[in-house]
Amino acid sequence: MRPAVWVERGEPGNLRGSHPLPDYARVVHLGVILPNYGERSSPDENRQTALLAEELGYDSVWATEHILVGPEAAATYGTVYEPLLTLAWLASVTERVGLGTSIMLVPLHHPVELAKQVATLQLLSKRTFRLGVGMGWHEDEFRYLGVEFHCRGGRRADEALRLMRALWQGDSSFAGDFWSFDGATFAPLPQEAPEIWVGGSSERALRRAREIGDFWHPSRGSDPGHVRKIKERFPDLRVVPRTTAERADALLEAGAEGVVVSFPDESSMRELVRRYR
Numbered sequence: 001m002r003p004a005v006w007v008e009r010g011e012p013g014n015l016r017g018s019h020p021l022p023d024y025a026r027v028v029h030l031g032v033i034l035p036n037y038g039e040r041s042s043p044d045e046n047r048q049t050a051l052l053a054e055e056l057g058y059d060s061v062w063a064t065e066h067i068l069v070g071p072e073a074a075a076t077y078g079t080v081y082e083p084l085l086t087l088a089w090l091a092s093v094t095e096r097v098g099l100g101t102s103i104m105l106v107p108l109h110h111p112v113e114l115a116k117q118v119a120t121l122q123l124l125s126k127r128t129f130r131l132g133v134g135m136g137w138h139e140d141e142f143r144y145l146g147v148e149f150h151c152r153g154g155r156r157a158d159e160a161l162r163l164m165r166a167l168w169q170g171d172s173s174f175a176g177d178f179w180s181f182d183g184a185t186f187a188p189l190p191q192e193a194p195e196i197w198v199g200g201s202s203e204r205a206l207r208r209a210r211e212i213g214d215f216w217h218p219s220r221g222s223d224p225g226h227v228r229k230i231k232e233r234f235p236d237l238r239v240v241p242r243t244t245a246e247r248a249d250a251l252l253e254a255g256a257e258g259v260v261v262s263f264p265d266e267s268s269m270r271e272l273v274r275r276y277r
Contacts, residue, residue, distance in 0.1 A: 028276050029240055029258025031060040032269065033102060034090075036081040046081065050090040052269060053097050057277045060098035060130065062242075062260050063087050065105055070140025077138075084117050091125035100130030102217065102242050102260055103199045107136060107152035108145055111160035111179065115167045115186070122190045132217050133161065134199035153204060161196060161212045168193040197240070206230065206237075215240050217260070224250040231255035245272050 032053040035045045050061050063083035066073065087099045099121070104114070122129040135153040136142060142149040159176045166174050167186045174181055198205055198213035201221030209216035218227070219242045227239055231254065240258040241251050245268050248259045263269045 028252055028256075029059050030273060030276060031062050031098075031100065031102075031240070031258065031260035032058050033242065033260060033262040034061050034063050034086065036063045036083060036086045037066065037079060038076055039079075041079050041081055043081075046086060046090065047093060049269075050094055050097060052266060054094045056269060056273045058097060058269075058273060059258070060100050060260070061087075061090065062100040062102040062130075062132065064102060066138070066141060067105070067108060068141055068144045069138055070144070072140065073138050084121060088121050088124065091121070091127065096127075098127055098130060099125060100197065100260075101132045102197075103132040103134035105136045105141075106133045106157055106160055107147055108142070111163045112167065112186075115164040118164070118194050119168060119188070119190050122194050123188055128192060129194040130197050130215075131164075131194050132197040132199055133213075135205075158208060158212060161208070165193060165196070165212075199242075201226065206234075210234060210237060214238065215257075217242060219243075223247075224254040227251055227256055228254035248272060249275075 032049060034049055035041050053061050063086045064077075064080065065083045066077040066080045069077045083101050083104065087101070091099060106114070118129055118131050135157055136149075139149045142152065156178050159178050163174055163176060163179055168190055170186070170189050172182070172184050172186075174184075195214040196212065197215040197217035198209035199217045199219060200206075200208075201218045205218075206216065215238045216230070217240055222230070222241060224247065227241060230237065231239060239256045240260060241256055242260045242262070243251055245261050245263055248261055251259055261272065263272075
């Protein structure tokens with residue numbers, strides 16, 4: 001694993017005595033969850049949020065994915081603008097702010113096609129793309145799309161992520177249990193591989209983040225106490241949770257290298273960034 005660093009913001013300081021967590025300056029990675037889903041979702045809301053995030057100095061904006069949901073998820077995810085298309089459009093109206101997904105449902109995509117889409121978006125936007133990935137929780141969505149819900153994680157998911165990495169680095173051959181090819185061409189290639197941010201709070205998700213991912217990107221399943229325990233176990237694991245503005249400070253104090261935040265309004269976006277920029 002890479003050493004723990006503040007994402008794009010410098011190197012860690014000295015350890016504070018025997019405490020297992022690094023002592024960082026209070027400069028952190030701050031991301032904004034876009035309103036590409038739910039009641040607030042509209043082209044204007046997404047554009048205004050991305051422009052404000054860039055103006056205020058946020059590091060990144062993030063789009064959410066659901067494709068076809070059942071009654072259990074309809075209230076929140078009945079309306080979702082497709083994340084990669086949304087981010088590609090927003091890249092054309094912004095200049096600097098980073099782009100990411102929080103999260104893409106990897107089992108619902110063919111990994112070769114997803115690798116091509118992400119590489120293309122990174123090349124066209126000229127910004128490192130952060131592919132936040134998850135295995136999914138909404139069983140109806142898997143059934144509607146003809147994907148076996150109980151086989152969504154495990155070895156198949158790990159292989160999908162390894163396959164994408166192999167394509168991004170220009171490998172012409174890949175031998176796996178689920179996908180294999182030889183003498184294949186994948187281009188254009190990104191100069192640097194897009195980052196993989198692994199969602200989930202289970203031990204399997206942690207293993208996947210440490211072995212295959214660049215960051216662990218937990219959501220509601222990981223409170224500040226859980227993040228602190230994980231950082232004590234794995235000090236070099238880079239952690240940037242998805243959270244709310246109310247929990248951001250506690251997660252950063254627990255050792256997270258940043259936060260990706262869902263904001264209710266513009267004033268809360270302004271208030272949080274004042275504390276760290």
